[in-house]
Amino acid sequence: MDSSEFNRIVDKYADVVFRSALSFCKNKSDAEDITQNTFMKLLKSEADFENDDHIRKWLIRVAANESKSLWRSFWRKKVVSFNDLDKEPEYIDSEKNEIFAEIMKLPEKYSMVLHLYYYESYQCDEIASVLGISESNVQTRLMRARKMLKDKLGEAWLYE
Amino acid sequence: MNNKNTHELYQSVLDEVHASDELIMKLQNMTENKTKKKIYVIRKVIYVAAAIMILLIASNAVVYAATGATWIEHLVTATVNGGEYNARLIDKYDENGEFGSQKLIIDYGNGIKEGIEGDGQYAIDPNSDIEICVAEKEPKVVQKSNRVYLSWISADIREDITEDFSDGHAEFTVDVDNHNKIKFTITGTVDEYKIVLSDEEHSEEFFSE
Numbered sequence: 001m002d003s004s005e006f007n008r009i010v011d012k013y014a015d016v017v018f019r020s021a022l023s024f025c026k027n028k029s030d031a032e033d034i035t036q037n038t039f040m041k042l043l044k045s046e047a048d049f050e051n052d053d054h055i056r057k058w059l060i061r062v063a064a065n066e067s068k069s070l071w072r073s074f075w076r077k078k079v080v081s082f083n084d085l086d087k088e089p090e091y092i093d094s095e096k097n098e099i100f101a102e103i104m105k106l107p108e109k110y111s112m113v114l115h116l117y118y119y120e121s122y123q124c125d126e127i128a129s130v131l132g133i134s135e136s137n138v139q140t141r142l143m144r145a146r147k148m149l150k151d152k153l154g155e156a157w158l159y160e
Numbered sequence: 161m162n163n164k165n166t167h168e169l170y171q172s173v174l175d176e177v178h179a180s181d182e183l184i185m186k187l188q189n190m191t192e193n194k195t196k197k198k199i200y201v202i203r204k205v206i207y208v209a210a211a212i213m214i215l216l217i218a219s220n221a222v223v224y225a226a227t228g229a230t231w232i233e234h235l236v237t238a239t240v241n242g243g244e245y246n247a248r249l250i251d252k253y254d255e256n257g258e259f260g261s262q263k264l265i266i267d268y269g270n271g272i273k274e275g276i277e278g279d280g281q282y283a284i285d286p287n288s289d290i291e292i293c294v295a296e297k298e299p300k301v302v303q304k305s306n307r308v309y310l311s312w313i314s315a316d317i318r319e320d321i322t323e324d325f326s327d328g329h330a331e332f333t334v335d336v337d338n339h340n341k342i343k344f345t346i347t348g349t350v351d352e353y354k355i356v357l358s359d360e361e362h363s364e365e366f367f368s369e
Contacts, residue, residue, distance in 0.1 A: 003191035010187045018179035032183050039187050096173050103173070118170035157166070
């Protein structure tokens with residue numbers, strides 16, 4: 001991949017990958033590492049991408065795999081906490097601040113599914129494929145994630 | 161729950177999260193630094209339980225040449241959990257002089273050495289002091305002088321389980337911090353074992369090689 005094309009993809013998708021990584025691992029340092037590793041793999045990849053949507057999905061899949069690799073470290077799971085996350089973003093809307101904080105507190109396996117479903121608008125079968133779990137498992141995690149947020153946020157999560 | 165509204169809500173919250181300018185710059189510079197990248201995670205985070213290694217790079221760099229390939233060995237001091245150990249950091253280059261990978265060998269003394277092999281993607285910059293989290297090293301059951309230990313050097317754990325493990329089952333608990341305890345359950349034999357680490361939320365298994 002030539003550098004101009006690579007930089008175009010960085011400009012377009014760096015935020016997307018970083019948001020996904022942050023949702024997956026809840027830690028800015030790890031999210032930045034995952035983002036760098038993901039783009040490094042893109043740089044080395046010889047895959048033929050059909051279009052930008054294909055690239056986006058490829059990046060999300062790689063970021064998810066990078067996150068799962070991170071979780072294999074038991075100690076890392078123990079030491080990373082919400083406190084490690086910088087206090088950004090600063091929302092003007094306090095309700096959004098609260099929602100972001102609660103999303104970041106979800107266990108990784110739930111936040112990952114939640115992000116792919118609500119942010120990337122993946123279907124359950126696509127999420128199952130990306131994460132290597134069954135579709136029913138995706139549905140269960142999604143249901144539990146929703147319930148956790150609803151219990152914590154009440155009406156704020158309903159957002160009617 | 162109105163799913164469409166929930167989608168919009170979630171997206172509006174996450175849309176305000178952005179990669180930093182510094183990160184974007186690092187990504188854009190990747191094309192220029194393709195042959196040598198920092199791989200080991202280098203950061204200033206204080207880990208509660210994980211071992212932190214600080215490498216102080218000494219001066220002696222020795223160049224070897226064999227079978228066309230070259231490697232440069234740096235003699236370094238590694239600080240792991242407060243203890244200082246001699247270590248060797250080896251840069252490997254292929255026959256074309258291209259950087260290949262790195263290996264770090266720490267000598268803990270008493271014949272115990274730990275080797276960390278780079279994957280060619282990450283590299284330690286020998287010109288700066290760095291911190292490396294080596295928390296990914298796995299726990300092992302080892303036998304020494306007729307005693308059996310659960311050994312996890314990176315996490316600074318060396319538990320004598322000789323008596324308990326004699327019937328093929330041993331357990332002990334480690335305080336990670338003020339709030340968390342991790343239970344170690346070891347079953348099997350010294351040659352063929354299974355180690356389960358668990359706390360209230362997670363569980364992870366390790367097996368003999």
